[in-house]
Amino acid sequence: MKIAIIGAGNVxxxxxxxxxxxxxxxxxxxxxxxxxxxxxxxxxxRVATSNAxxxxxxxxxxxxxxxxxxxxxxxxxxxxxxxxxxxDVTNRMSFGAAGPEIDTSSSNAEDLAALxxxxxxxxxxxxxxxxxxxxxxxxxxxxxxxxxxDDAAAKALVLExxxxxxxxxxxVGPLSRSRQLEGLAFLNISLxxxxxxxxxxxxxxIGAPATQPKAA
Ligand SMILES: NC(=O)c1ccc[n+]([C@@H]2O[C@H](COP(=O)([O-])OP(=O)(O)OC[C@H]3O[C@@H](n4cnc5c(N)ncnc54)[C@H](OP(=O)(O)O)[C@@H]3O)[C@@H](O)[C@H]2O)c1
Numbered sequence: 028m029k030i031a032i033i034g035a036g037n038v039x040x041x042x043x044x045x046x047x048x049x050x051x052x053x054x055x056x057x058x059x060x061x062x063x064x065x066x067x068x069x070x071x072x073r074v075a076t077s078n079a080x081x082x083x084x085x086x087x088x089x090x091x092x093x094x095x096x097x098x099x100x101x102x103x104x105x106x107x108x109x110x111x112x113x114x115d116v117t118n119r120m121s122f123g124a125a126g127p128e129i130d131t132s133s134s135n136a137e138d139l140a141a142l143x144x145x146x147x148x149x150x151x152x153x154x155x156x157x158x159x160x161x162x163x164x165x166x167x168x169x170x171x172x173x174x175x176x177d178d179a180a181a182k183a184l185v186l187e188x189x190x191x192x193x194x195x196x197x198x199v200g201p202l203s204r205s206r207q208l209e210g211l212a213f214l215n216i217s218l219x220x221x222x223x224x225x226x227x228x229x230x231x232x233i234g235a236p237a238t239q240p241k242a243a
Contacts, residue, residue, distance in 0.1 A: 028188060030054070031081035033100055034091035035066040038116055041160035042089060042152065043070040045192040054081045058096075082107035087184060088146075089114040094135045101142035109145035112181035114188075115205070116152045118212045127217040129210060136175065136205035147181035149174060150205040151189055154212050154230050163194045165229040171197045173211075173230075175204040195231075198238035 028051045032039050035057035043066055046053045053072035057063040063074045075081035082088045082104040092100065094117040104113075115136040121128050140148040151174045152160055163170045172194030176182035186196040199208065211230050219226050 028052070028087060028184070028191075029085050030087045030089060030188070031056070031075070031085035032072070032089045032091055033057075033078050033081065033104075034089075034096075035063040036091070037157035038091040038152070038160065039063075040066050040070070041157040042091060042116070042192075043067075043072045044161050045163075046188075047071045049191040049193075051188075051191070054084055056081045058092075078103045079107050082111075085111070087112045087114060087188060089116060089152075090139065091116050093117070094119065094138075097135070097139055098142055101139065105143060105145065108143060111146055112176075112178070112185055113139070113143055113146045113148050114151050114185055115139050115148055118153055118216070119209045120213055120216065127213065127220060129213045131206050131210060134203070134205035134209050136202055136209075140177075140202060147176065147178035148202060149176035149178075149181050149185040150202065150208050151175075151185050154208055154215070155194075156215070156226050156229070158226065159229045160192075163192060165227060165231070168231055169193065169195055170229050171195045171231050171235065173197050173199050173208050175199050175202050175208055177202045195235070196238070197232065197235050 032055045054075045055063045055072045067074045117135045136150040172189035189196040
């Protein structure tokens with residue numbers, strides 16, 4: 028698959044590593060082009076001249092930036108992503124008097140879909156810390172890659188991408204299920220913050236029902 032990753036931080040680096048290892052063609056961008064260049068040099072990804080150029084070339088576009096950049100990026104890529112899957116990896120969190128908080132009345136993925144009405148937004152990879160996006164195992168167990176989305180074809184392609192990097196793909200339903208997926212990530216992050224965790228914990232649904240059509 029030809030995949031554009033927007034964002035070359037922890038997640039952009041981790042997914043570029045996994046996608047290249049799985050044999051995909053990866054194009055990466057960042058705010059500061061030097062950052063994308065560094066990731067490209069270490070992973071074998073290519074650098075594009077702009078977010079729009081990367082999105083225009085790709086079959087799948089992955090948003091791996093803070094959600095605060097989403098509106099600006101959506102304006103840049105809106106035309107290029109029409110009809111394409113846009114994978115939202117972002118998480119939702121703010122800090123209040125009692126520590127980390129989450130607004131569950133919507134989700135970043137649904138907010139992104141409103142910003143990109145011609146694209147097919149799919150939620151994936153957000154429940155895994157970047158270290159687990161590179162190595163999708165924990166305590167000897169293979170991890171799940173939870174995927175939510177409203178467009179069947181776009182979701183099927185993203186489930187295939189999830190499986191290609193060694194995750195067990197789990198279709199959790201429509202894009203509105205992103206509220207729960209962002210909640211799972213929030214819980215894991217807030218536990219690690221509260222208890223000085225090693226950021227190695229991960230979600231796996233034991234005995235998850237098969238959500239993929241059985242091979243003929
Ligand atoms: N870290 C994790 O383990 C983890 C796991 C799952 C989900 N997430 C979510 O994934 C997202 C990224 O997290 P991260 O840890 O990778 O963040 P990060 O290390 O801070 O990296 C963010 C990247 O986004 C880039 N960026 C910001 N605005 C941009 C723009 N307008 N155009 C292109 N690139 C832009 C930054 O570029 P510059 O550096 O050049 O400014 C940087 O490369 C967040 O929403 C986070 O909630 C994180």
